[in-house]
Amino acid sequence: MDGGKGAVSEARLKSERQYREEICRFGKMLHERGFVAATDGNLSVRLGDGNILVTPTGMCKSMMEADDMAVVDQNGRQISGRRGVTSEIGMHLLIYQIRPDIHAVVHAHPPTATGFAACGQPLDQPLVSEIVVALGCVPLAKYATPGTPELAEALEPLVGDYDAILMANHGVVAYAEELEKAYMKMETVEHFAKISVVCQTLGTPQLLNDAEVSKLLLARQKYAGVTSTAAMSPQKNGHRNGNSVPTRPLRSFRDAFRESKRLIYSALALFLASARLITHRR
Numbered sequence: 001m002d003g004g005k006g007a008v009s010e011a012r013l014k015s016e017r018q019y020r021e022e023i024c025r026f027g028k029m030l031h032e033r034g035f036v037a038a039t040d041g042n043l044s045v046r047l048g049d050g051n052i053l054v055t056p057t058g059m060c061k062s063m064m065e066a067d068d069m070a071v072v073d074q075n076g077r078q079i080s081g082r083r084g085v086t087s088e089i090g091m092h093l094l095i096y097q098i099r100p101d102i103h104a105v106v107h108a109h110p111p112t113a114t115g116f117a118a119c120g121q122p123l124d125q126p127l128v129s130e131i132v133v134a135l136g137c138v139p140l141a142k143y144a145t146p147g148t149p150e151l152a153e154a155l156e157p158l159v160g161d162y163d164a165i166l167m168a169n170h171g172v173v174a175y176a177e178e179l180e181k182a183y184m185k186m187e188t189v190e191h192f193a194k195i196s197v198v199c200q201t202l203g204t205p206q207l208l209n210d211a212e213v214s215k216l217l218l219a220r221q222k223y224a225g226v227t228s229t230a231a232m233s234p235q236k237n238g239h240r241n242g243n244s245v246p247t248r249p250l251r252s253f254r255d256a257f258r259e260s261k262r263l264i265y266s267a268l269a270l271f272l273a274s275a276r277l278i279t280h281r282r
């Protein structure tokens, strides 16, 4: 784990040109790692003057060039750029508005984490110590149509307390004081989702207890890369059912096997009963 307090002040000194190049670099990484497909996703950086440098609409994130970016003011009005601004700009503006400490936002659809979002399941179990410290709980925001003010409304209650959010039936948004860290959080969310799937598949996740989580949260305060207060204990956050669809635990293979066995036995019993009935009638 490496925080690096110096990174923030160094990041603030970057020129707009450097930010444009950084957006291209991390956009490419999102695409190469399969976190976005086609023209999905968007990235932004809050500039020193308060304006937002953001990816254009309708472009593959691995094919962008520095001059493709758009600049909008704090109300989302486009100031410059040869291409139109992403339709998801409202989500970025909301995060910058609520979190003055945040200077970069990354939105993507990484498949495993998005699968959790599509199943109405937050990533809120204390499974891995490093994730508790680096990220904390990743809550689930209720579903809203992408690109509409309703999406910002769904995110609003969660932005202050978390550094990454699952958006029901949509994807993930992660944010930090600089772009590299926002991107890293996106990677950690997807990694967390993959580990959660393995744990649920094996069927016996051993969760860290409250005392262990508390110690890790103390460690987090010393870790410069984490600015939110995102808790980890599932009992202590009220966002488990962010989606209106009720959540249900992932079934392990063992459960699935047991269930299919039960169905086969029921079908067999039904078949035998009908056969008996037919024979009896004859």
Ligand SMILES: [Zn+2]
Pocket: 040, 041, 107, 108, 109, 146, 170, 171
């Ligand atoms: Zn999206």
